[in-house]
Amino acid sequence: xxxxxxxxxxxxxxxxxxxxxxxxxxxxxxxxxxxxxxxxxxxxxxxxxxxxxxxxxxxxxxxxxxxxxxxxxxxxxxxxxxxxxxxxxxxxxxxxxxxxxxxxxxxxxxxxxxxxxxxxxxxxxxxxxxxxxxxxxxxxxxxxxxxxxxxxxxxxxxxxxxxxxxxxxxxxxxxxxxxxxxxxxxxxxxxxxxxxxxxxxxxxxxxxxxxxxxxxxxxxxxxxxxxxxxxxxxxxxxxxxxxxxxxxxxxxxxxxxxxxxxxxxxxxxxxxxxxxxxxxxxxxxxxxxxxxxxxxxxxxxxxxxxxxxxxxxxxxxxxxxxxxxxxxxxxxxxxxxxxxxxxxxxxxxxxxxxxxxxxxxxxxxxxxxxxxxxxxxxxxxxxxxxxxxxxxxxxxxxxxxxxxxxxxxxxxxxxxxxxxxxxxxxxxxxxxxxxxxxxxxxxxxxxxxxxxxxxxxxxxxxxxxxxxxxxxxxxxxxxxxxxxxxxxxxxxxxxxxxxxxxxxxxxxxxxxxxxxxxxxxxxxxxxxxxxxxxxxxxxxxxxxxxxxxxxxxxxxxxxxxxxxxxxxxxxxxxxxxxxxxxxxxxxxxxxxxxxxxxxxxxxxxxxxxxxxxxxxxxxxxxxxxxxxxxxxxxxxxxxxxxxxxxxxxxxxxxxxxxxxxxx
Numbered sequence: 001x002x003x004x005x006x007x008x009x010x011x012x013x014x015x016x017x018x019x020x021x022x023x024x025x026x027x028x029x030x031x032x033x034x035x036x037x038x039x040x041x042x043x044x045x046x047x048x049x050x051x052x053x054x055x056x057x058x059x060x061x062x063x064x065x066x067x068x069x070x071x072x073x074x075x076x077x078x079x080x081x082x083x084x085x086x087x088x089x090x091x092x093x094x095x096x097x098x099x100x101x102x103x104x105x106x107x108x109x110x111x112x113x114x115x116x117x118x119x120x121x122x123x124x125x126x127x128x129x130x131x132x133x134x135x136x137x138x139x140x141x142x143x144x145x146x147x148x149x150x151x152x153x154x155x156x157x158x159x160x161x162x163x164x165x166x167x168x169x170x171x172x173x174x175x176x177x178x179x180x181x182x183x184x185x186x187x188x189x190x191x192x193x194x195x196x197x198x199x200x201x202x203x204x205x206x207x208x209x210x211x212x213x214x215x216x217x218x219x220x221x222x223x224x225x226x227x228x229x230x231x232x233x234x235x236x237x238x239x240x241x242x243x244x245x246x247x248x249x250x251x252x253x254x255x256x257x258x259x260x261x262x263x264x265x266x267x268x269x270x271x272x273x274x275x276x277x278x279x280x281x282x283x284x285x286x287x288x289x290x291x292x293x294x295x296x297x298x299x300x301x302x303x304x305x306x307x308x309x310x311x312x313x314x315x316x317x318x319x320x321x322x323x324x325x326x327x328x329x330x331x332x333x334x335x336x337x338x339x340x341x342x343x344x345x346x347x348x349x350x351x352x353x354x355x356x357x358x359x360x361x362x363x364x365x366x367x368x369x370x371x372x373x374x375x376x377x378x379x380x381x382x383x384x385x386x387x388x389x390x391x392x393x394x395x396x397x398x399x400x401x402x403x404x405x406x407x408x409x410x411x412x413x414x415x416x417x418x419x420x421x422x423x424x425x426x427x428x429x430x431x432x433x434x435x436x437x438x439x440x441x442x443x444x445x446x447x448x449x450x451x452x453x454x455x456x457x458x459x460x461x462x463x464x465x466x467x468x469x470x471x472x473x474x475x476x477x478x479x480x481x482x483x484x485x486x487x488x489x490x491x492x493x494x495x496x497x498x499x500x501x502x503x504x505x506x507x508x509x510x511x512x513x514x515x516x517x518x519x520x521x522x523x524x525x526x527x528x529x530x531x532x533x534x535x536x537x538x539x540x541x542x543x544x545x546x547x548x549x550x551x552x553x554x555x556x557x558x559x560x561x562x563x564x565x566x567x568x569x570x571x572x573x574x575x576x577x578x579x580x581x582x583x584x585x586x587x588x589x590x591x592x593x594x595x596x597x598x599x600x601x602x603x604x605x606x607x608x609x610x611x612x613x614x615x616x617x618x619x620x621x622x623x624x625x626x627x628x629x630x631x632x633x634x635x636x637x638x639x640x641x642x643x644x645x646x647x648x649x650x651x652x653x654x655x656x657x658x659x660x661x662x663x
Contacts, residue, residue: 001214029050050198059139146426250362293335528646531650596626634651
């Protein structure tokens with residue numbers, strides 16, 4: 001590639017640079033939001049980087065000044081940990097606490113940070129005890145997770161259960177139906193919910209196209225693709241190059257035109273890792289690069305031998321995806337935020353929920369994997385990605401760079417430039433944990449009333465949403481009754497529709513498979529006096545993926561095989577009954593138990609990765625999820641003290657470097 005530009009880009013590139021330093025002055029929408037949340041609920045919709053975090057900080061400051069308490073909830077543990085550190089610097093450490101499941105500190109503080117699941121569980125506990133949630137403000141960051149297929153139910157439950165006296169502040173960059181959500185909240189909480197909307201990006205976005213020759217062009221002119229691009233697409237129709245582009249040369253083009261740092265969004269983890277190998281070393285580094293890298297590495301000894309450290313140190317590029325260790329992703333994010341990296345190669349998961357923008361966002365594909373298949377990017381996904389283009393205070397202009405390829409539909413991408421984020425659709429549904437916890441404090445008729453307050457009911461009764469998921473289209477009350485009948489038949493709920501003794505302690509198992517774990521406890525089939533074996537037997541009930549790992553019989557200790565088979569055999573009849581009633585029951589695989597057992601015994605990380613053939617991040621996730629299930633079992637100290645103690649010891653055996661780290 002030879003770096004060239006179309007003449008039309010000369011005035012655009014002249015705008016590249018850092019804006020002059022200026023005293024911070026809040027924008028009108030920020031001031032409006034601060035006033036609104038003082039006496040009502042408030043939903044703030046504003047582009048990434050527009051200053052939604054400042055609104056949260058000022059709202060917390062106002063509550064703190066009045067002697068009140070605030071709860072800041074985010075979707076991810078990593079985000080909660082990051083916010084905990086930030087808030088300690090702003091509000092002093094003694095005023096800030098955190099609870100995420102992995103971390104629990106200073107829980108009496110006036111400012112609490114944590115995950116949405118923890119907040120939802122606190123609401124369950126408050127409803128059960130008849131007590132009072134001692135907070136005056138709840139902030140739900142990344143509020144568009146309300147529409148998340150897997151976790152949106154938690155957001156919706158919080159909004160339904162939260163006492164109306166506690167003001168609610170919702171923050172998001174990508175909600176297409178904010179007024180509808182506000183209307184629903186106003187109806188169920190009997191108080192106004194103000195929508196504060198800001199559409200102007202803090203850093204303007206300019207879309208570009210990179211020709212294979214190295215020439216940069218505007219992507220659009222008016223409402224059409226730039227003429228020369230149209231010609232190129234027509235000439236190359238059906239003959240796009242296969243394989244990955246020449247990333248090293250692309251970086252040279254971007255560097256030549258001062259378009260770095262950049263975030264490249266790629267299709268898969270393997271593509272991200274392969275891209276690193278195509279980036280040659282650079283002979284210069286920014287000030288403090290080696291110092292910052294050395295300081296971070298010293299804090300996390302395991303990363304000193306990370307297989308991608310060489311590319312980060314020499315080419316100043318990194319991969320960021322779900323297959324990597326939490327500590328490595330934290331290192332990459334830290335270096336990117338400090339401006340030490342030239343580029344990150346990431347899967348789309350980096351677009352939502354992390355905070356490291358770049359000058360340029362690079363798209364090679366106009367589709368996205370949705371968990372089961374690739375489908376065209378929608379407006380919400382596109383805005384989440386392009387929201388990372390342009391760093392407030394560091395860039396006067398940000399760029400979207402499109403690269404032609406087999407999976408790039410430039411016409412579709414051009415349409416996305418003016419498309420609004422999609423409307424959020426309710427994802428609420430019943431599960432056994434929800435039903436058990438509601439029955440702790442509510443009668444079935446009370447629960448019927450609660451479901452009538454759901455966003456799904458509101459959407460169905462106010463125009464109807466054809467794209468409501470099956471669980472939400474189906475009557476929530478009928479689905480609740482289906483779960484209730486199962487719980488009655490299995491002895492967790494009595495004929496009086498109240499929880500039995502078994503049902504009360506089973507309600508504390510806030511996990512994906514509470515009934516199967518409860519059955520293990522009722523039948524007494526979990527290992528005793530061996531925390532490592534105990535952790536291993538829990539692992540098959542945690543794993544819900546479809547990855548198969550082939551292990552020879554000689555690689556599996558006989559005592560582990562026997563312990564797992566004993567538990568699986570004990571729950572098999574219940575699994576069959578659940579399956580017969582159309583409840584999802586994932587297959588119970590043995591290899592997760594082998595992995596957890598070996599790790600609990602002090603196994604070597606790299607050796608286990610090689611033996612099991614799985615990614616660092618997948619192994620870390622299995623360990624962390626197993627530890628979280630063990631934490632739930634620790635809550636049974638009143639009814640099952642030996643089990644709770646063993647679970648605590650098992651959890652301690654799992655949580656060591658490189659799975660856990662302090663940021």
